[in-house]
Amino acid sequence: MIKVSVVGAKGRMGSHVVDAVNNADDTELALALDAGDDLSQITPENTDVVVEFTVPSVSLDNVRALVAQGVDVVVGTTGWTEEKLDQVRAALAAAPREGQSVFIAPNFAISAVLADYFAKVAAPYFESAEVIELHHPNKVDAPSGTAFHTAQGIAAARKAAGLGPVPDATETDGGSRGQVVDGIHVHAVRLRGLNAHEEALFGNDGEQLTIRADSFDRISFMPGVLLAVRKVSTGAYPGVTVGLDNFLDL
Ligand SMILES: NC(=O)C1=CN([C@@H]2O[C@H](COP(=O)(O)OP(=O)(O)OC[C@H]3O[C@@H](n4cnc5c(N)ncnc54)[C@H](O)[C@@H]3O)[C@@H](O)[C@H]2O)C=CC1
């Protein structure tokens, strides 16, 4: 059995993870902790893998503390930048155990992971590209971590293909053109009734392609979370790994 502790266990995602860990045949719940709880309760003796779903403002500190305590971590919280990833790498370099892992996924839903992958495949073939993400209004960060990651992937694929900037004649903008991530405009919608949705839009003269992923229920993230827990628990992924696509045969 893989012993799993959950940090952020009372949250929308963390509570689903607690249920998923309790219901899977090969995982058992060690500790379920939330804000105010002492993370030093988590040790390599009671926990193989920690699943961390909290808020972007605290996740880096949580991950660094957990790494220093000698456990592997699967992170679903958003807000990761290259600078923050470097701080995790530094923490791992000083970790007490050889080969410790931190796995971070902007999105654990297969629909979103595939949409992100297909967007990178499509990107070199279109002059224009933009990303729209649509979420429940309780979400604290914008744009979504997934949309940020998709935009970065589109931008990298365009650059590798030798494409220039997306065409855009806008001269006045009060914010309506969205956040620009590596040259790709990203738009965020917050609407009651939504859960987690994303569109990658591509355009050429006379044609368009829309790649859309819809996650209607948080249950959609659980197979991906359990897959990550199982993969990380093997010890085969030392260091920092970003993206569930690393565990899929794409
Ligand atoms: N990677 C993925 O597939 C997904 C990622 N997310 C991300 O996961 C994060 C959490 O989302 P939700 O569960 O919807 O948020 P939420 O607000 O429902 O839950 C966050 C939980 O973290 C707890 N928390 C806050 N500070 C803490 C601390 N210092 N230590 C321990 N616990 C602490 C809160 O009390 C709360 O229970 C967000 O960044 C969200 O964008 C959400 C859905 C899917």
Ligand SMILES: O=C(O)C1=N[C@H](C(=O)O)C[C@H](O)C1
């Ligand atoms: O907060 C959410 O709900 C979600 N957060 C993640 C993100 O920001 O990409 C994943 C998914 O979109 C749901």
